Amino acid sequence: MSTSSIEATSEFDRDTAVTLRAPGVYDAELSAGWTIIQAVNGGYLLALLGRALGDHLPHPDPFTISAHYLTPSVPGPAVIRTETVRTGRTLSTGQASLFQYAEDGTEVERIRVLASYGHLDTLPDDVRTTATPPAMAPVDQCFGASDGPTPQIPGSSAITERLDIRLDPACVGWAVGAPSGKGEMRAWFGLADARDPDPLSLLLTVDALPPTSFELGLKGWTPTVELTTHVRCRPAPGPLRVSITTRNLAGGFLEEDAEVWDSADRLVAQSRQLARAPRG
């Protein structure tokens, strides 16, 4: 579907809308509403690319999507170019790149993704999992952007107004100058306008929490080099639980492993990213 058929009743759907310009080519507008300090959030960008690919490919849902971040995106116009790599019965593979424009009008590539898409609703119901939901305090004991101590990312971050993130008390030490030293971040997650989660919004969810490096006592920017997300199940309506873990900070890089659980206690997404560690 192209923009015309998307009911842009939520902030997320409005700001990730794409408009078909030519076969496989989509226009988009990167909203200033999803920035962290001045950069556009990587998960929001991934959702935009994911929406374009879901329109272009014969299958609708991202099963696995690998993104390599090339240059920082800024609010404003963008174009997404998609390519069908292979179509199969149960999975299709596609590629997409998001470009913005330099002052002289030339295109500058921001992100490139490779992804395999399928139909989540046709999967069998079998589940054999040893994974368990993250240990999380009840939501009324967790800390949102309007609570004190204020767990806000330094600088103006418009994205905090779009999200309803409630951090587990065990993971907010960084906000009061007492980081736990553990590479863990856990939160209840929703969209501020209460739009329910779906496979596309999960692509935002995996990269929306404060970085684990804050709890490791490191301040500053943790730019993503590469982020791969597996969507394992269509999420049930209601709040999500997200845990992010860093086990290995070495050589100036760290990995962040995210798990997203839905209100029906199902593991709906897993992701891993490689990011540059902050200097500080």
Place this chain on the structure above:
Amino acid sequence: MSTSSIEATSEFDRDTAVTLRAPGVYDAELSAGWTIIQAVNGGYLLALLGRALGDHLPHPDPFTISAHYLTPSVPGPAVIRTETVRTGRTLSTGQASLFQYAEDGTEVERIRVLASYGHLDTLPDDVRTTATPPAMAPVDQCFGASDGPTPQIPGSSAITERLDIRLDPACVGWAVGAPSGKGEMRAWFGLADARDPDPLSLLLTVDALPPTSFELGLKGWTPTVELTTHVRCRPAPGPLRVSITTRNLAGGFLEEDAEVWDSADRLVAQSRQLARAPRG
């Protein structure tokens, strides 16, 4: 470097050699020596692509490489087409595809990868890790391909002759009809001709053990959809320890998380793949 400068003194280097045909285009020969049953091993293919990209890009070492597997590869000629996506000071990003030939001579794409390369040797030595090496029995208590009970993959698998894999006793139940039920596989890993590990051979290592599904009591093929590997450190000479874990088998798919540790007790590679679960 192209083939002429590779000292093909090991089976791995000989069979992953690539020959520059034109700018960014490399000829390769997929060896029948790296097959599992009849398919060419996915990690071996990744190492071939990784070698071509390391030749084409200005940085030599794969930091993160994401591969989407499209069609099964077979022994015989192949061509790898590489593209520089972006070059930066510390990282370069590239793309590569491996093609083989249909009967009518047309190219059929087997795998496509996106990767970011850097210089492992220029990274700082800082390590802040909470990861610990896998619990592993001493190598003389582990089981190799020539030991009884014989932990061999059903069917003829030439790759077992190229590898020196010693499975931890806790993970060999499947070979005698008594799988543990746990999604875990752990082994000591080396190349049969004792070639020492390097960043390229790590790309083979992450996909070389029997699948975790065997210990879950599932027989049959576990084809990889997507495999992303982070190389975190240049491995020291000597044997590697590999652990592979599956936590979530659901909807006909499973993830496999691999960790590779070197003889100096450093976490040298992390990978995650999404694979189709066997039916059986």
